[in-house]
Amino acid sequence: MRFIIKDEILIPSNTLDDSLPISQIPAIPQPPIQPNYLYNRELQQLLTGKQLLLDDIPFPLNEIQSHYENGYITYRKGINQSGKKPICARCGNKNLQWFETYPCSCCGETCLYCRKCLMMGRISGCTPLIGWNGPVPDTILPAKISQWKGTLSKGQMEASNRVVDAIRENRELLVWAVCGAGKTEVLFAGIEAALAAKKRICIATPRTDVVLELTPRLKAAFPEITVASLYGGSEDRHLFAPLTIATTHQLLRFYHAFDTVILDEVDAFPFTVEESLQHAALQARKPSSAMIYLTATPNEKWQRECRTGKRPFTTIPARFHRHPLPVPEFVWCGNWQKQLQKDKLPANLLSWIKERILANKQALVFFPHIPLMEKSLPILRLIAPTIEAVHAEDPERKEKVQKVRAEEIPLLLTTTILERGVTFPNIDVAVIGAEDSIFTESALVQIAGRAGRSKDHPDGVVTFFHYGKTDEMLKARRQIMAMNREGIKRGLLD
Amino acid sequence: MNPFPQDHCLICHEIIRPTIGWRAIFSIETEHLICQPCERKLERIEGETCRICCRPFHLIDEKFRKGDLCHDCFRWEEDVEWQGFLEKNTSLFLYNDFLKEVIAKFKFRGDYVLAKVFAQFFTKKLDQLAPAILVPIPLSEVRLYERGFNQAVALLVESGFVPSEILTRIHSEKQSKKSRLERIHLQQVFKVDTEITLEGQRIVLIDDIYTTGSTVRHAAKLLKRAGAASIQSLTIAR
Numbered sequence: 001m002r003f004i005i006k007d008e009i010l011i012p013s014n015t016l017d018d019s020l021p022i023s024q025i026p027a028i029p030q031p032p033i034q035p036n037y038l039y040n041r042e043l044q045q046l047l048t049g050k051q052l053l054l055d056d057i058p059f060p061l062n063e064i065q066s067h068y069e070n071g072y073i074t075y076r077k078g079i080n081q082s083g084k085k086p087i088c089a090r091c092g093n094k095n096l097q098w099f100e101t102y103p104c105s106c107c108g109e110t111c112l113y114c115r116k117c118l119m120m121g122r123i124s125g126c127t128p129l130i131g132w133n134g135p136v137p138d139t140i141l142p143a144k145i146s147q148w149k150g151t152l153s154k155g156q157m158e159a160s161n162r163v164v165d166a167i168r169e170n171r172e173l174l175v176w177a178v179c180g181a182g183k184t185e186v187l188f189a190g191i192e193a194a195l196a197a198k199k200r201i202c203i204a205t206p207r208t209d210v211v212l213e214l215t216p217r218l219k220a221a222f223p224e225i226t227v228a229s230l231y232g233g234s235e236d237r238h239l240f241a242p243l244t245i246a247t248t249h250q251l252l253r254f255y256h257a258f259d260t261v262i263l264d265e266v267d268a269f270p271f272t273v274e275e276s277l278q279h280a281a282l283q284a285r286k287p288s289s290a291m292i293y294l295t296a297t298p299n300e301k302w303q304r305e306c307r308t309g310k311r312p313f314t315t316i317p318a319r320f321h322r323h324p325l326p327v328p329e330f331v332w333c334g335n336w337q338k339q340l341q342k343d344k345l346p347a348n349l350l351s352w353i354k355e356r357i358l359a360n361k362q363a364l365v366f367f368p369h370i371p372l373m374e375k376s377l378p379i380l381r382l383i384a385p386t387i388e389a390v391h392a393e394d395p396e397r398k399e400k401v402q403k404v405r406a407e408e409i410p411l412l413l414t415t416t417i418l419e420r421g422v423t424f425p426n427i428d429v430a431v432i433g434a435e436d437s438i439f440t441e442s443a444l445v446q447i448a449g450r451a452g453r454s455k456d457h458p459d460g461v462v463t464f465f466h467y468g469k470t471d472e473m474l475k476a477r478r479q480i481m482a483m484n485r486e487g488i489k490r491g492l493l494d
Numbered sequence: 495m496n497p498f499p500q501d502h503c504l505i506c507h508e509i510i511r512p513t514i515g516w517r518a519i520f521s522i523e524t525e526h527l528i529c530q531p532c533e534r535k536l537e538r539i540e541g542e543t544c545r546i547c548c549r550p551f552h553l554i555d556e557k558f559r560k561g562d563l564c565h566d567c568f569r570w571e572e573d574v575e576w577q578g579f580l581e582k583n584t585s586l587f588l589y590n591d592f593l594k595e596v597i598a599k600f601k602f603r604g605d606y607v608l609a610k611v612f613a614q615f616f617t618k619k620l621d622q623l624a625p626a627i628l629v630p631i632p633l634s635e636v637r638l639y640e641r642g643f644n645q646a647v648a649l650l651v652e653s654g655f656v657p658s659e660i661l662t663r664i665h666s667e668k669q670s671k672k673s674r675l676e677r678i679h680l681q682q683v684f685k686v687d688t689e690i691t692l693e694g695q696r697i698v699l700i701d702d703i704y705t706t707g708s709t710v711r712h713a714a715k716l717l718k719r720a721g722a723a724s725i726q727s728l729t730i731a732r
């Protein structure tokens with residue numbers, strides 16, 4: 001869109017000579033709020049704390065413009081310039097590789113656009129981001145906010161108190177909770193405190209699966225609170241809710257919206273992706289707000305910041321069932337890739353697998369790459385024909401996981417996609433080729449964390465077959481052992 | 495400076511990795527815009543196809559084939575109202591799930607740069623079809639404003655050719671003013687709007703996909719009646 005500035009007001013105009021695409025306007029004036037203006041409550045619900053494109057808003061431009069002229073709506077540039085470099089105002093992309101240009105029919109110029117966040121609607125040099133500047137919608141609180149009836153373990157309770165404090169005082173806190181600690185329950189008291197103070201709160205996670213799993217649990221705990229569940233294609237897109245559960249990607253539509261953001265699995269993606277997720281979370285929270293990070297495996301930088309006192313954190317070093325985490329054993333298996341070229345697998349790995357098949361103990365075996373896994377499958381099927389393999393693009397991924405649950409698959413080969421999220425009650429875990437660079441400290445801790453998850457089967461064997469120990473393997477084992485030690489020290493283990 | 499700057503695939507954004515013999519096979523002038531795995535997912539239309547619409551015969555049942563025509567084209571050509579307007583359609587790739595996604599991103603999400611991926615293939619074909627007036631299938635004004643560009647124009651421009659935008663879409667409001675009978679009878683979607691003479695000219699219509707053929711046939715009929723000698727069409731997918 002092109003605009004002109006007239007009497008300190010931006011006016012859409014595609015014809016006037018002195019009109020400019022929005023990104024070329026030096027400073028965008030914001031008209032003062034006219035208190036007597038009768039604003040549209042639906043627009044208020046839709047836009048509070050958001051940054052949307054015109055296409056996302058089911059109201060005509062003249063109505064939006066009138067709200068802007070009366071101070072209730074803000075226009076921001078979709079693409080900002082920092083020096084000579086463009087930055088996408090929505091996703092924070094500043095990598096030129098992710099920008100392209102096109103001859104634009106909207107503004108008649110060669111327009112720059114951001115490819116990074118394209119799937120949420122294209123942002124170009126002439127795209128305004130539209131937000132709300134008026135009063136926020138009122139929320140009516142029920143007499144009793146939380147209906148959660150569960151109890152917390154000692155370790156959970158300590159973390160829960162820290163979360164409540166951080167939310168009350170708008171501070172940052174990292175909750176470092178081992179796999180199986182029961183981190184969701186740790187949030188309930190904090191969420192209740194936030195809601196009671198009429199604060200808007202958001203739980204963001206990188207994965208849609210987690211949004212889908214958390215939504216019913218939170219709706220059950222807070223039955224009278226409106227919960228918006230946001231992921232690609234979800235129906236709650238326009239719902240104003242005091243409690244939002246969203247994929248981190250969906251945060252890109254929010255701007256200065258939340259008093260508390262809880263960011264789950266901050267470590268789940270590689271650093272470059274993480275950077276843009278951080279950007280999304282920073283934009284979505286209010287300038288003064290609380291930020292709770294949840295993870296089982298903080299990266300090295302964060303671990304260092306914790307150790308040196310630079311980052312406030314709390315740990316839950318023990319699982320809710322009060323048994324220690326299984327510590328991985330390292331087993332050297334020689335040049336297994338070379339053996340695999342001759343359609344063979346290391347003898348110690350084969351006997352590890354045979355033992356499980358014979359004992360009827362289910363297991364997950366992690367491979368670094370799909371081709372290696374697929375080459376191993378027929379060899380292992382000689383032991384048991386029902387062995388299956390799964391990877392990220394496998395269309396039958398969900399069915400196979402289901403079949404493991406139903407105990408129809410005795411042993412599942414997998415790439416790192418099953419390293420987190422999916423839990424089976426009673427399994428052993430092996431990694432073949434633990435020396436591969438794909439198996440970072442965090443990946444290995446997550447993988448080891450698959451074993452011994454249920455109260456009835458708290459033990460599980462974790463074996464890393466390797467062709468040379470790596471630092472990452474050692475760090476992973478050290479991290480697990482340190483957590484067990486801390487669990488004992490704090491009286492959280494039996 | 496890295497002597498081999500790493501290019502990212504325009505489709506999947508993975509780094510394009512040179513494979514053995516890769517640099518030797520492709521000369522420096524061929525730009526590498528997409529990675530090999532993505533290129534492999536593009537299925538070229540090859541083998542015996544329908545004389546008019548380019549549908550590969552090996553993908554349809556023998557009983558839907560009528561000589562060198564597919565059943566659909568046979569039906570069009572049977573109809574005196576439609577026969578002989580479209581000489582030939584050429585499509586580059588099969589409209590498989592992968593291409594469906596790429597084209598959707600290109601035109602509905604407005605990822606203009608993807609035109610470059612197809613331009614490589616378009617350029618070759620357009621050279622073969624020259625000389626001809628290259629006419630993109632138009633979008634309505636509303637659509638054009640929504641998307642920011644016309645995908646057919648983008649394909650031509652990125653292929654290094656000049657589009658002749660001589661067709662416009664008849665506004666649906668204007669259409670609705672006509673009586674129902676008139677509308678059904680006329681079924682007019684486009685109108686020709688040009689100063690250049692079409693008399694005796696070869697025209698190639700450009701679009702992203704050929705599905706039922708109804709779009710290009712409507713345009714072909716109109717242009718032929720305006721004097722054009724022959725009408726072909728070129729699309730990415732079929």
Ligand SMILES: [Zn+2]
Nearest residue numbers: 104107111126
């Ligand atoms: Zn523009």
Ligand SMILES: [Zn+2]
Nearest residue numbers: 088091114117
């Ligand atoms: Zn962006």
Ligand SMILES: [Zn+2]
Nearest residue numbers: 503506529532
């Ligand atoms: Zn690719």
Ligand SMILES: [Zn+2]
Nearest residue numbers: 544547564567
């Ligand atoms: Zn045909």
